[in-house]
Amino acid sequence: xxxxxxxxxxxxxxxxxxxxxxxxxxxxxxxxxxxxxxxxxxxxxxxxxxxxxxxxxxxxxxxxxxxxxxxxxxxxxxxxxxxxxxxxxxxxxxxxxxxxxxxxxxxxxxxxxxxxxxxxxxxxxxxxxxxxx
Amino acid sequence: xxxxxxxxxxxxxxxxxxxxxxxxxxxxxxxxxxxxxxxxxxxxxxxxxxxxxxxxxxxxxxxxxxxxxxxxxxxxxxxxxxxxxxxxxxxxxxxxxxxxxxxxxxxxxxxxxxxxxxxxxxxxxxxxxxxxx
Amino acid sequence: xxxxxxxxxxxxxxxxxxxxxxxxxxxxxxxxxxxxxxxxxxxxxxxxxxxxxxxxxxxxxxxxxxxxxxxxxxxxxxxxxxxxxxxxxxxxxxxxxxxxxxxxxxxxxxxxxxxxxxxxxxxxxxxxxxxxx
Amino acid sequence: xxxxxxxxxxxxxxxxxxxxxxxxxxxxxxxxxxxxxxxxxxxxxxxxxxxxxxxxxxxxxxxxxxxxxxxxxxxxxxxxxxxxxxxxxxxxxxxxxxxxxxxxxxxxxxxxxxxxxxxxxxxxxxxxxxxxx
Numbered sequence: 001x002x003x004x005x006x007x008x009x010x011x012x013x014x015x016x017x018x019x020x021x022x023x024x025x026x027x028x029x030x031x032x033x034x035x036x037x038x039x040x041x042x043x044x045x046x047x048x049x050x051x052x053x054x055x056x057x058x059x060x061x062x063x064x065x066x067x068x069x070x071x072x073x074x075x076x077x078x079x080x081x082x083x084x085x086x087x088x089x090x091x092x093x094x095x096x097x098x099x100x101x102x103x104x105x106x107x108x109x110x111x112x113x114x115x116x117x118x119x120x121x122x123x124x125x126x127x128x129x130x131x132x133x
Numbered sequence: 134x135x136x137x138x139x140x141x142x143x144x145x146x147x148x149x150x151x152x153x154x155x156x157x158x159x160x161x162x163x164x165x166x167x168x169x170x171x172x173x174x175x176x177x178x179x180x181x182x183x184x185x186x187x188x189x190x191x192x193x194x195x196x197x198x199x200x201x202x203x204x205x206x207x208x209x210x211x212x213x214x215x216x217x218x219x220x221x222x223x224x225x226x227x228x229x230x231x232x233x234x235x236x237x238x239x240x241x242x243x244x245x246x247x248x249x250x251x252x253x254x255x256x257x258x259x260x261x262x263x264x265x266x
Numbered sequence: 267x268x269x270x271x272x273x274x275x276x277x278x279x280x281x282x283x284x285x286x287x288x289x290x291x292x293x294x295x296x297x298x299x300x301x302x303x304x305x306x307x308x309x310x311x312x313x314x315x316x317x318x319x320x321x322x323x324x325x326x327x328x329x330x331x332x333x334x335x336x337x338x339x340x341x342x343x344x345x346x347x348x349x350x351x352x353x354x355x356x357x358x359x360x361x362x363x364x365x366x367x368x369x370x371x372x373x374x375x376x377x378x379x380x381x382x383x384x385x386x387x388x389x390x391x392x393x394x395x396x397x398x399x
Numbered sequence: 400x401x402x403x404x405x406x407x408x409x410x411x412x413x414x415x416x417x418x419x420x421x422x423x424x425x426x427x428x429x430x431x432x433x434x435x436x437x438x439x440x441x442x443x444x445x446x447x448x449x450x451x452x453x454x455x456x457x458x459x460x461x462x463x464x465x466x467x468x469x470x471x472x473x474x475x476x477x478x479x480x481x482x483x484x485x486x487x488x489x490x491x492x493x494x495x496x497x498x499x500x501x502x503x504x505x506x507x508x509x510x511x512x513x514x515x516x517x518x519x520x521x522x523x524x525x526x527x528x529x530x531x532x
Contacts, residue, residue, distance in 0.1 A: 011430070012283070013282060013290055016282070017282070017283065017285045020248070022278075022279045023160055027156055032410060045411075045470070060193070060197075061195075063191070063192055069445075111151075115151070115153070144294060145297055145301065145416070145421075146297065146423055149411060149414060150418045150469060157412055164277070164279065179337040182336075203416060204310070286514070290426040290430070297423075320417050322463070322466070325462055326461045327460045381417070381419070381466055
């Protein structure tokens with residue numbers, strides 16, 4: 001299924017007194033991965049949200065194998081592992097100089113402006129290659 | 134085993150355009166849970182780190198059941214589920230007005246200033262009630 | 267005019283590889299100062315926003331005199347220096363163990379949901395002690 | 400003096416319930432501006448810090464003229480306005496589609512690992528074009 005990759009440089013404020021990226025910075029990078037993955041497939045998350053559908057994260061799992069450091073260039077690889085009409089499962093890998101430092105996965109669901117689950121809009125289904133039936 | 138609870142008010146900057154707390158804010162609240170849990174048991178994480186031992190998160194899992202909102206008062210309950218001489222597993226619940234909104238767990242390991250795994254210092258073992266043998 | 271004080275503990279993720287609070291954490295603490303100052307005067311910022319009026323920061327100035335560290339307990343003192351029908355100027359001091367570490371000031375303006383300037387709602391004017399004429 | 404420009408995309412988590420970038424996100428973008436400005440002039444901030452000299456922000460001023468939004472592409476222009484042997488003053492402009500949304504300035508000083516002021520290292524002086532006498 002859909003796979004995309006992007007490069008993210010670790011920001012100074014994302015690092016903690018241990019001199020490594022704080023573990024709470026990673027979900028932000030994965031969200032950027034989803035956004036760019038979606039954009040590459042022809043679906044702007046900004047337009048999706050403007051049209052009334054937001055994406056809510058319902059599950060997050062991260063395995064921190066090795067630390068990443070200030071100014072490191074991260075390759076964040078995002079894959080759509082599974083998509084149904086109501087939710088999407090992504091997996092992620094972060095690599096620095098070809099070495100996998102982090103593995104993660106999330107489940108997201110489409111919600112309306114009141115936060116209630118809604119069926120995935122057709123533009124997103126098309127971007128993800130999900131059958132409409 | 135060790136259980137503690139603390140109240141955290143959701144900050145404005147922690148909330149996103151959906152009007153709810155962003156999912157990357159939660160690991161920060163769980164870290165505060167670990168810190169206060171540790172302090173309540175007589176072990177200051179600041180002193181631990183000053184003595185040369187840091188705590189590295191190696192695994193994080195979060196289930197977001199219901200959103201939390203700006204200015205909500207969160208009850209963050211932190212439990213030590215298991216502790217060995219090299220790692221600690223915590224579980225967490227967030228409740229708002231008695232309703233569980235979020236469940237999570239982490240694994241942390243002690244590392245030295247170079248990021249290498251080290252045995253848990255005795256002050257932390259004592260705080261956690263881990264046998265020294 | 268209105269002055270209030272609150273205690274904020276420096277979070278681990280707010281600190282950077284220098285081992286001190288990152289300079290971008292401070293505006294968040296000042297926002298908490300404004301929120302609590304407002305609440306103490308009988309005006310909930312959450313309700314204000316729910317009623318359609320938001321507070322936009324238009325100016326921020328900070329003098330960082332001394333660093334603050336992980337786990338420090340900050341006394342954040344917030345003062346309303348001036349309030350007109352369209353904007354409010356606050357000043358702030360952060361003290362640790364009685365020593366002033368930081369001085370700051372902001373200007374905020376009321377805006378509607380489209381981001382356009384609006385007159386300050388009466389509940390906020392009353393909280394701030396601003397004449398309605 | 401030295402001027403550089405870089406493009407930064409506004410992240411989802413940087414935006415607040417008003418749907419615009421939170422005002423505390425901006426100092427982070429300016430820090431990225433300083434880092435890249437420094438790198439373009441042949442000085443890696445990471446190496447500088449590894450060699451024992453850190454850069455502490457002592458003053459920050461921001462004028463928020465217009466909001467910026469999720470997914471906006473920001474042109475962040477960073478200029479060295481003045482540099483002495485102990486401090487550097489930068490100014491910043493953020494532009495979206497050619498329109499200036501934000502103006503800012505900072506003062507930074509070199510400090511050693513204990514946070515004490517030190518003279519600017521020669522590599523940084525050279526990068527900034529500061530006379531060594």
